[in-house]
Amino acid sequence: MDIGIGLFGLGTVGSGVVKILQDNADQIAKRTGTHLLVKHAVVNNLEKKRTGFINNFPITNDAKDILNNPEIQIVVEVMGTLDQAYKIIKDSLTAKKHVVTANKDLIASRGQELVAIAEANGVDLFFEAAVAGGIPILRTLANSFTADEISRVAGIINGTSNFILTQMTTNKLSYANALQLAQKKGFAEADPTNDVAGFDAAYKLIILSNFAFGVQPALDDLTINGITHLTDADIEDANAFGYAVKLLGVAQRVGQDANAISIDVSPYLVPFTHPLATVHNENNAVLVNGESVGEIMLYGPGAGELPTANSVLSDLTNIATDIALNTPGRPFNSFNQNLDIAKPSQRLSRRFIVIEVDDTPGAMYSVTGMFAAAKISFSDLKQTPAANGTARLVALTHPASDAQLNVIQTTIRNADGINLAAEYKIFS
Amino acid sequence: MDIGIGLFGLGTVGSGVVKILQDNADQIAKRTGTHLLVKHAVVNNLEKKRTGFINNFPITNDAKDILNNPEIQIVVEVMGTLDQAYKIIKDSLTAKKHVVTANKDLIASRGQELVAIAEANGVDLFFEAAVAGGIPILRTLANSFTADEISRVAGIINGTSNFILTQMTTNKLSYANALQLAQKKGFAEADPTNDVAGFDAAYKLIILSNFAFGVQPALDDLTINGITHLTDADIEDANAFGYAVKLLGVAQRVGQDANAISIDVSPYLVPFTHPLATVHNENNAVLVNGESVGEIMLYGPGAGELPTANSVLSDLTNIATDIALNTPGRPFNSFNQNLDIAKPSQRLSRRFIVIEVDDTPGAMYSVTGMFAAAKISFSDLKQTPAANGTARLVALTHPASDAQLNVIQTTIRNADGINLAAEYKIFS
Structure with missing residues (x-):
């Protein structure tokens, strides 16, 4: 079975996709039972020189050349900007073409809407390449x-x-x-x-x-x-x-x-x-x-021409299987539930805190008092002399919430001779 | 849709499977659109106490209780020994039941045969848990x-x-x-x-x-x-x-x-x-x-009750999807090709070699001569005194083949006052 592919974009990832499709055509055919063939590419800049693959398909700058091509069943969108990609994907899905995209900004911000359009049109919308380049994390999840x-x-x-x-x-x-x-x-x-x-x-x-x-x-x-x-x-x-x-x-x-x-x-x-x-x-x-x-x-x-292209290819071969089995239109992610967004008091973590304090008698007493008042306790402490008569205090704390940290930040901001130089969470 | 499961074996992995199916029933139903229900378990030892899950299904020691149960569509084989497992799986597949197993010895030695039986009967045979416990490596490949x-x-x-x-x-x-x-x-x-x-x-x-x-x-x-x-x-x-x-x-x-x-x-x-x-x-x-x-x-x-059980669960949910879509019977692995088994001369690797040699004048000269004759060159060398007047020579080599190593082994075996104490490959 021949499956036609239309590419929007022939930049780094797009060229990689064409290259892998051409180089590994036999293996893909053997393993999926389908022939994935690039039928057309639409690009922004027709003047740009394209290398690294066999140029055996037309390249134009008119989206309709793909959208209206009945030989094209799958659209690969690797063209870029948010609004342009949104329109391409929406138009492709509406034209009942399956879509593969690597556009993380778009999927993160308007993914739900596009997933619904795909489902309504009975086609696939996959985007493995949008997260962590070559790592197949979405399909694994x-x-x-x-x-x-x-x-x-x-x-x-x-x-x-x-x-x-x-x-x-x-x-x-x-x-x-x-x-x-x-x-x-x-x-x-x-x-x-x-x-x-x-x-x-x-x-x-x-x-x-x-x-x-x-x-x-x-x-x-x-x-x-x-x-x-x-x-x-x-x-x-x-x-x-x-x-x-x-x-x-x-x-x-x-x-x-x-x-x-x-x-x-x-x-x-x-x-x-x-x-x-x-x-x-x-x-x-x-x-x-x-x-x-x-x-x-x-x-x-996490990036790179061929690793990212390989993630696009895994989407393509999964769509090919869906087409062959006549089972497309199921969402990439079937998981839906409601969880509240955590409050600052629920966000607990050990902390790494750096404080610069005037090196005067009682300074450290005053600092430790602030943390005691916020009920934050230390597990490790290190004090070293810093520039201009100040001391650099590095502290690792036991678990403390963002709410407690907010208290400390406000207290320090309102105090003289003390500065919260850095504050990071500790992963465990 | 209800999907009935029959378990052969209620040991570590089997109990884990039942526990996850019971604890996460709602989530599995929401995500797969099916209810996975344990209908029966067959075990070797009926006397053993079973804990950690709700015992709401019959447990017997007669395979026919599962094989002849029309409510059971999927068999989970986590019972163990090679011959017993082979018979259980073959009988289950022949009875047109899908099979999940964790039995690596069996799949490695007779997998091809069982895969063919599954295909002939239009059912799935999955075994993600057979390799690397909780790591979903087979499905990813x-x-x-x-x-x-x-x-x-x-x-x-x-x-x-x-x-x-x-x-x-x-x-x-x-x-x-x-x-x-x-x-x-x-x-x-x-x-x-x-x-x-x-x-x-x-x-x-x-x-x-x-x-x-x-x-x-x-x-x-x-x-x-x-x-x-x-x-x-x-x-x-x-x-x-x-x-x-x-x-x-x-x-x-x-x-x-x-x-x-x-x-x-x-x-x-x-x-x-x-x-x-x-x-x-x-x-x-x-x-x-x-x-x-x-x-x-x-x-x-790589092991453990719940990680391994989770791999069985991933097989079960994938079979559930196949049942729901009416697409079972495709092999877990669709890749087939012929490659020769490498000859010793094709197996190249850097080596870590330890030689014990009598600490006499000319000993090291003789050793290095043997390696020179085998055309193996060193990248790093370290000599230290060992027990009883011998020297311990540790060498890292440039890439050398198994064939070259065989030459060295034979030469050393036939020489006096020198012993090849260890020889390992270096991964790169």
Whole structure:
């Protein structure tokens, strides 16, 4: 059986998809019983030179060439911007074409709407490549943990920031120099905000939360902190206490009966002995904790032409099977439930806190009094002299809530001679 | 829709399956649209007390109670021995019941035959729990890497031996003491041969090779070395050179055009910086290298009641979907191809070699001459005094084939005053 594919976009991922389809055509045919053939590509820029694959299909810049082509049953959208992709996908689904996309921003923000359109038209909408590049985490959550109750999903899901943090840790680079190196290597864009401020990870974490918990959080439901304020000293202190610093997306059930969900993207201290601490440079990993399965981790490349294209291919071969069996139209994720968004008092975690305080008699007494008043207790403390007659106090605390932390932040803000230099959660 | 389940076996995994089905009944119903209900269990020993689940189904010791029960559509075989399990599964498939099993020995040795019977009867035969306990590696290989060309699968797939090696490394236990601790903790059986001699890992590696390469190797096609000969000194030396020692199952394409496959279970030196080196104690991990996807690793519990039961549950929910969609009878693994079994000359690897040699003038000259004659060159060397006037020579080599190693082994065996104390491959 021949299945026609139309591509919107022939950039990095799009070219990779064509290349794999051509290189492994025999194997795909043998394993799926279908021939996946690229019939047409629509691109923004017709002038751009395309290499790396056999150019045996028309390339135009008119969406209708794909939408109105009856030979095309599957549309691959890897073109990019939010509004353009939304229209392409909606029009394709409405034209009863199956869709594969890698657009995480779109799926995170308007996925529910598009899933409903796909279902109404009896076609598939898959997006494995939207989260963690080559790591097949969405299909695994959908197919292998259906019967388990997942308590937490935690991931290193932004390669750019993980590369920067790895370089700061292992090669003692400053944040600025590590960012520069990431840009030089093509791991960071000229404007790196989306990656280093945590937004890219936040979109991916929303999609992971859809699959792991059946919830549909909005971006506003998340706490998002990036890595831009991290200093070399913070990382050195964390390392000295036995922790790596990682930007994690963490979604977990909290509160009584675990009926609430806490979703945040933040730098976390991860014990060196934990598998997440061993994920270096541009790699990604997603940790899943389930009542039955315990702790599982999937590790791999979080980006890159061929790894990401391979995730698109896994969507394509699954659609091919659905077409062959005449079973399309089931949602990628079948899990739906309501959980409250956690209150600050329900968000408990051990903390890594750095305070700069005037090195005067009674200063430390005053600081410890503030924490005692907020009922936050320390497990580890280290004081060193800092610049200009101040002292640097690094404290690891026992579990404390965001509400308690808010109290401390306010108290410190209103006090003289004391500054909350850094505050990160400790992953356990 | 109600789907009836019959269990052969109510031991660790069987009880776990019942417990998860009962505890998460609502969630499973919501997500699959079906009710999975245990209708009957057949056990060997009726006297045994069963706890941990609600006993709301009959338990007998007559297989016919399940085989002839028209309410039972799925059989879960977690009863054990090879011949008994073979008969149960064959009879169940022939009675047009879907089957889930965790029996790796059986699937590795007679899987092809059973898969054909399942196909002929239009029913499913799934066995995710047979490999790496809670890690969903088989379904991932089947569903997410269909379009990729896999070059290597390497795994820590025996929890017992990994526990022993971890204890030898981190707590400096001797092999005997580490084994004793594993037995005390329930990670090793009274007769540990199956685990420590590599057979358990070999069965799992055969199944991984079915899925990753589409080949059907026999046990004879594998090279199998266990961990029983490993000494504390070998591990210390490996550590000093920057390597952990792990029992790995490695299946990889080798030779010209990668048309051969090398499949072996052996202790390997794994660089401390490699993700496989961070897999400790009873945990498992499977590393997959694909042309497109690059390097992916799945990590998690390799055994245990609930993790293994969760893999059975993933099979059950997938069968439930097949029943609901009326699409059963497709093989779990659709990949078939012919690859030659690699010749010794095609099996290349860097080596870690330990030689004991009489500490006399010219001894080292003679040793290095043997390696030069076999065209094996060293990358690192360390000589230390050993007992009774001998010297211990630890060498890391550049890539050398099994054929070259055979030459060295024969040469040393025929020489006086020199002994090949250890020889392991280096993973890279």
